[in-house]
Amino acid sequence: MELAQITEDELEIILYRHEQWMRGSCDGMRADLSGIDLSGIDLSGVKLCGANLIFTILCGADLTGADLARASIIGADLSHARLTEADLYRANLYRAFFTNADLTQAYLSRARLVRANFAGADLTRANLTDANLTGADFTDATWIDGTKRTGYYPGMDLKCPASARGLI
Numbered sequence: 001m002e003l004a005q006i007t008e009d010e011l012e013i014i015l016y017r018h019e020q021w022m023r024g025s026c027d028g029m030r031a032d033l034s035g036i037d038l039s040g041i042d043l044s045g046v047k048l049c050g051a052n053l054i055f056t057i058l059c060g061a062d063l064t065g066a067d068l069a070r071a072s073i074i075g076a077d078l079s080h081a082r083l084t085e086a087d088l089y090r091a092n093l094y095r096a097f098f099t100n101a102d103l104t105q106a107y108l109s110r111a112r113l114v115r116a117n118f119a120g121a122d123l124t125r126a127n128l129t130d131a132n133l134t135g136a137d138f139t140d141a142t143w144i145d146g147t148k149r150t151g152y153y154p155g156m157d158l159k160c161p162a163s164a165r166g167l168i
Helices: 008-022
Strands: none
Touching: none
């Protein structure tokens, strides 16, 4: 399967129209970046709340401080991406890949992370309150409290433990 490519100008237009959509403007349109290769791109601080990023490739992308709340990011590849302080509240990240990603202080409250792959990821001080992590793989991941995890958790569904809220 060959992924779609877009130019920087096309991306700017999509982001602008999405911003208009979030403001309720009739000129706006929800961003749909599904199946597009955005590897290595700087999207720090971008506002893509509610965007469609299904099967998007974001390997090595900088999403520091990005607003991806309620976004559909199903099957996306975020390996080696930087998601420090990113807002992923209620995002659907089913089967997403976070291999070696930096999720330090990311806000993943109520996110759907079923069968997501966090192998080698850094989740230090991430907020996972009420996140569904059923079947997620945390092999060699750094957990919220800075400790290393060693494997796969077939039935993990967090229900507000203090460590998931970043209180430890």
